[in-house]
Amino acid sequence: QKEVEQNSGPLSVPEGAIASLNCTYSDRVSQSFFWYRQYSGKSPELIMSIYSNGDKEDGRFTAQLNKASQYVSLLIRDSQPSDSATYLCFFSTGGFKTIFGAGTRLFVKA
Amino acid sequence: DAGVTQSPTHLIKTRGQQVTLRCSPKSGHDTVSWYQQALGQGPQFIFQYYEEEERQRGNFPDRFSGHQFPNYSSELNVNALLLGDSALYLCASSLSRTVRTGELFFGEGSRLTVL
Numbered sequence: 001q002k003e004v005e006q007n008s009g010p011l012s013v014p015e016g017a018i019a020s021l022n023c024t025y026s027d028r029v030s031q032s033f034f035w036y037r038q039y040s041g042k043s044p045e046l047i048m049s050i051y052s053n054g055d056k057e058d059g060r061f062t063a064q065l066n067k068a069s070q071y072v073s074l075l076i077r078d079s080q081p082s083d084s085a086t087y088l089c090f091f092s093t094g095g096f097k098t099i100f101g102a103g104t105r106l107f108v109k110a
Numbered sequence: 111d112a113g114v115t116q117s118p119t120h121l122i123k124t125r126g127q128q129v130t131l132r133c134s135p136k137s138g139h140d141t142v143s144w145y146q147q148a149l150g151q152g153p154q155f156i157f158q159y160y161e162e163e164e165r166q167r168g169n170f171p172d173r174f175s176g177h178q179f180p181n182y183s184s185e186l187n188v189n190a191l192l193l194g195d196s197a198l199y200l201c202a203s204s205l206s207r208t209v210r211t212g213e214l215f216f217g218e219g220s221r222l223t224v225l
Contacts, residue, residue, distance in 0.1 A: 006152075008150075032212050034212045034213075036214075042218070043200055043216035043217060043218050043219050044153065044200070044214075044216050045216065046213060046214065046215075049212070049213065088152050088153070090212055091212070092212040096158060096165055096166040097166070098143075098155060098212055099155065100145075100152035100153045100154070100155075101152050102150075102151055102152040103151075103152045
């Protein structure tokens with residue numbers, strides 16, 4: 001079983017729709033969860049972090065964490081063409097072990 | 111406030127050669143991590159440096175080595191280059207107290223092509 005599973009996509013949504021991105025992880029010790037956005041040819045940038053079960057909202061972004069089911073998701077409301085990028089989930093176990101997912105490519109059609 | 115800077119941005123090497131990549135962390139950051147990102151893949155953790163010592167290492171061979179200097183800048187060295195080493199090499203800096211939380215700031219990367 002892979003340590004992290006993330007659908008590579010591409011995920012295509014129309015402008016204004018909700019984009020839903022998901023990650024599952026196998027290491028139950030994982031404590032900290034993050035979403036990074038990476039535009040084509042650019043480096044990743046942190047957009048959301050979540051540490052406890054439930055939802056965390058920041059503007060148009062909502063991160064959801066369910067430790068019992070070992071998944072984390074990112075919802076992007078009112079998707080814009082500028083949201084088109086690869087979204088990487090990232091986990092930290094609380095020690096120094098960290099891991100990125102392979103990334104989901106999102107296309108928002110105008 | 112300078113962010114993370116990496117050099118060179120692009121380079122081409124041939125198989126068997128050696129390469130050194132450099133990174134200056136964001137001002138105030140003391141921890142540097144290096145990642146390899148192949149096309150279409152997520153970043154793969156190479157190693158992390160803190161207080162001039164390698165604190166954690168990913169699943170990379172000994173051909174990959176690094177160093178951190180007293181000013182927190184870092185180098186990544188790769189010996190005996192293989193075609194499969196062609197990738198984007200990313201440097202990420204963070205504060206030691208946040209490293210466990212995964213708040214990383216990335217440089218723009220060094221694109222290595224091995225011919």
